[in-house]
């Protein structure tokens with residue numbers, strides 16, 4: 001066999017092996033970092049005691065991390081720490097993602113206890129789990145053993161927008177192997193947190209009957225204020241993880257277009273109706289859906305790394321970051337002549353393409 005083909009074959013076997021043999025497991029850090037999960041829990045509890053909105057922040061961070069390159073903490077990388085000076089944080093849908101400081105706090109305690117052992121991706125999954133429980137939602141176990149990714153690029157961020165139809169939104173979920181039922185369940189996360197007015201302003205331009213009339217009047221007043229104010233996604237219990245979101249949408253009190261459509265679309269109305277009268281069914285389904293979300297395209301085994309600082313790749317990995325797309329760096333003349341010991345080049349576009 002040709003040497004190259006042989007090498008490719010061996011690589012495939014090795015790659016498969018690392019994925020199959022190192023599946024995530026509950027209690028992964030048991031021997032490696034005793035107390036890791038309680039450190040996460042303590043810090044989430046401490047934060048929650050002064051800021052209950054952390055549940056919403058983490059749920060959204062978890063979703064935005066897992067739906068872009070998998071649950072690999074790529075959302076945590078700061079722009080200044082990539083070669084292209086841009087990261088997922090710069091993408092439009094991520095501008096209002098919050099909660100990074102809590103992840104930093106947890107990471108620094110874990111680094112002090114067991115250095116380079118607990119991944120940032122697992123910290124997001126565990127902290128979200130703990131914040132959901134504190135917010136009155138289900139308590140569940142979640143597998144760990146995820147590793148941190150080596151790429152964070154805003155061009156990879158492709159998340160559903162708030163004005164999509166149910167069928168359009170569903171495409172994003174089926175692409176990630178989630179069912180219609182999973183999508184409705186996960187959107188139940190809008191039982192907590194806020195949205196900026198600009199993200200549903202189109203629903204306020206004229207009264208079309210899809211929103212409760214009093215709510216329409218109230219939101220029209222609130223959103224008329226300057227500076228793009230925020231309103232609660234769940235108008236009833238906006239800090240509690242419960243099935244109230246589904247009850248509200250059935251009363252035409254969903255805020256985002258997609259949320260409201262879940263209650264009226266023929267394919268999802270039945271699921272919403274069931275969750276609205278059956279809190280236990282939602283609780284169970286929500287726990288399962290969050291566990292499933294945490295298994296999305298995870299990095300395992302020997303792939304990726306365990307970051308020391310969740311906001312930056314480890315120094316040894318820096319070189320492996322993708323270089324900027326050529327089009328964002330049009331060839332231009334150097335402002336200054338190149339240093340004497342480097343042979344002159346016609347433009348600066350060539351060095352950017354080198355590995």
Ligand code: HEM
Nearest residue numbers: 056059060063096160161162169186189193194195196199
């Ligand atoms: C079709 C899918 C989804 C769409 C279109 C969507 C859209 C949005 C939008 C527009 C906001 C307001 C952002 C802002 O004001 O800047 C938001 C907030 C939020 N989303 Fe979603 N979302 C979706 C799915 C999910 C999922 C699956 C989760 C979690 C499992 C989630 C959790 C949250 C939370 C908790 C907030 C409030 C965040 C906060 O208060 O900081 N969303 N979402």
